[in-house]
Amino acid sequence: MTVKSDIRAEANRLRAAFEARGAETFEPQILQPAGALLNLYGEEIRARAFVTQDPLRGEMMLRPDFTVPLVQAHIDATRAETRYTYAGEIFRRQEDDDTRPTEYMQVGFEIIGHAPGPDAEISADAEVFATIAEALAGLPVTGTIGDFNVLTTAILGLDTPRRRKDALLRHLWRPTRFKALLDRFSRPAPPVPAPADLHIPHVGLRSPIEIETRLALLAEEAETPPLKSVEVDRLMALMAIRSTAPAAVDDIKDIAGGDEDIVDAARGVEARLDALAEKNIDPAALRFEASYGLTALEYYTGFVFGFSAAGVPTVATGGRYDLLTATLSGGRSIPAVGGVIRPDAALALKAAS
Amino acid sequence: MTIKLGIPSKGRLMADTFDWFGARGVTITRTGTDREYAGRVDGVDGVELVLLSAGEIPRELAAGRIHLGVTGSDVVQEKIARWETKIAPLAPLGFGHADLILAVPKTWTDVRDLADLDAVADAFRRTHGFRLRIATKYHRLVRAHLKAAGVASYQLVDSQGATEGTVANLTAEAIADITSTGATLDANHLKVIGDVMHKSQATLFQSLTAELSNKDKGFLSDLRVKLAI
Numbered sequence: 001m002t003v004k005s006d007i008r009a010e011a012n013r014l015r016a017a018f019e020a021r022g023a024e025t026f027e028p029q030i031l032q033p034a035g036a037l038l039n040l041y042g043e044e045i046r047a048r049a050f051v052t053q054d055p056l057r058g059e060m061m062l063r064p065d066f067t068v069p070l071v072q073a074h075i076d077a078t079r080a081e082t083r084y085t086y087a088g089e090i091f092r093r094q095e096d097d098d099t100r101p102t103e104y105m106q107v108g109f110e111i112i113g114h115a116p117g118p119d120a121e122i123s124a125d126a127e128v129f130a131t132i133a134e135a136l137a138g139l140p141v142t143g144t145i146g147d148f149n150v151l152t153t154a155i156l157g158l159d160t161p162r163r164r165k166d167a168l169l170r171h172l173w174r175p176t177r178f179k180a181l182l183d184r185f186s187r188p189a190p191p192v193p194a195p196a197d198l199h200i201p202h203v204g205l206r207s208p209i210e211i212e213t214r215l216a217l218l219a220e221e222a223e224t225p226p227l228k229s230v231e232v233d234r235l236m237a238l239m240a241i242r243s244t245a246p247a248a249v250d251d252i253k254d255i256a257g258g259d260e261d262i263v264d265a266a267r268g269v270e271a272r273l274d275a276l277a278e279k280n281i282d283p284a285a286l287r288f289e290a291s292y293g294l295t296a297l298e299y300y301t302g303f304v305f306g307f308s309a310a311g312v313p314t315v316a317t318g319g320r321y322d323l324l325t326a327t328l329s330g331g332r333s334i335p336a337v338g339g340v341i342r343p344d345a346a347l348a349l350k351a352a353s
Numbered sequence: 354m355t356i357k358l359g360i361p362s363k364g365r366l367m368a369d370t371f372d373w374f375g376a377r378g379v380t381i382t383r384t385g386t387d388r389e390y391a392g393r394v395d396g397v398d399g400v401e402l403v404l405l406s407a408g409e410i411p412r413e414l415a416a417g418r419i420h421l422g423v424t425g426s427d428v429v430q431e432k433i434a435r436w437e438t439k440i441a442p443l444a445p446l447g448f449g450h451a452d453l454i455l456a457v458p459k460t461w462t463d464v465r466d467l468a469d470l471d472a473v474a475d476a477f478r479r480t481h482g483f484r485l486r487i488a489t490k491y492h493r494l495v496r497a498h499l500k501a502a503g504v505a506s507y508q509l510v511d512s513q514g515a516t517e518g519t520v521a522n523l524t525a526e527a528i529a530d531i532t533s534t535g536a537t538l539d540a541n542h543l544k545v546i547g548d549v550m551h552k553s554q555a556t557l558f559q560s561l562t563a564e565l566s567n568k569d570k571g572f573l574s575d576l577r578v579k580l581a582i
Contacts, residue, residue, distance in 0.1 A: 038508070042484060042505055042506055042507065043484075043496055043507055044496075044505070046509075047493075047496055095434050095493070096434070096435065098435070167475075170505070176503055177471075177503020178503075193462040193465060196461075196462050200460055202460045202542075203460075203541070203542045204520045204521070206458070206461070206473070206526055208460065210477070210480060211462070211463055214473065215462070
């Protein structure tokens, strides 16, 4: 078992390497106000983070990650494009598996507020990936990438009303629920329930108008034709892609058939592979999984990646999180991408090899 | 040493538990005054009575401070993470039945199942600017149930009693609580949606963490023979 001081030394070494790549150090408090995190993740975060009570400040959380406080600090300071690094403990509550640690170190490298547009995104995505890859050089890890843009493009391209697409997009992170929604939208909608009898007293904050509005929506649903099975099959085929990266690009294009939007999404993956190749990362050595990162905390929205090896926890993960910055800034567009390394896993790999 | 048997210290649950043991030839009696929490177990050897609040029995079982205990299966599952590794059910006692359910106002005819609730929770958040509130004291069970069903955009608010009233009091939009007849739900203009989250009843549990000497094992085995469990 690696001792904590060794892990801390490794974390500091990694952070120094990121500083040398132009990142400034961020050091947030361990105790964070719970409000922003609860608002972002909802009730599910309570099962995954330690919540505690401060008599004056109210509900506080032991930070479950660095990204949320970092983005808040970036927004509060109204900074322009900045590279950040940090190293420290994060805390995760484990309700079901007592072999998983409740606290471990993370070292991060993040680019927040870079220029908008596809070229700047591709360049920032490649820079973060390459910087993390460089920090792990020499370790027997396999890099895997994914791109949510492929799936979201396929969902937005479905021949169905926007509200159904929104429902699917909202549950992309919950595979079981997502599949249930797809099934529901693939069958004729059930009959519309009648409004309640007038003699039943209405209770609660949700108003009769809200109920009426939704009943009208259900009536519209009942008239909406089911999803075309060819489109559902295509979406499922895209979600199932797991291959070497260059082969996956061909797979996406094949599955796309003539759909130009999906072909464009494939080109986006290709452009990232090209940008990585320019940084001396061999695309043929990377895996591509279209559903990669879908079960993580739900803030990645585009390019995602991870580095893993047998016998240790995932050594590094990262991705683009433009939706998170938009949510925390009240709707502003602040392009951002970042990744974290677990120094304990990196050290364990070093010791094993 | 003796086997410590934890039993709820008051009310219907205590009386029914005494009757259940009594019917099987194990007589439990309170000793001293009505207010003194002491008692005696007759009909078997080596069993000592510990009177406790029903809500504390799961914790005492998990910590191994009592060997056996009677409480609702709902409180065990709610209070003890990975309870099955620390506590084993020995026998359902056939009383104290209650179902943990989720309920919404009867006028919500647009909500027929949890998928509807999820859609409504999403719309509610956009309309009101905060997450739909579900009042409950069963935080873990409810969260696990809603997670499995893929319901998002809700929040749990703690309610330790009179939970059915929270909707009319505008402190919650829905509730999750135990019910046996449904009369209280009905009186508060609420209806059940989705499946029963947990079917609870009073259960005799054994601690898997409490130490047992060989002599204790003998006592326990005699008790189980006597109780036919």
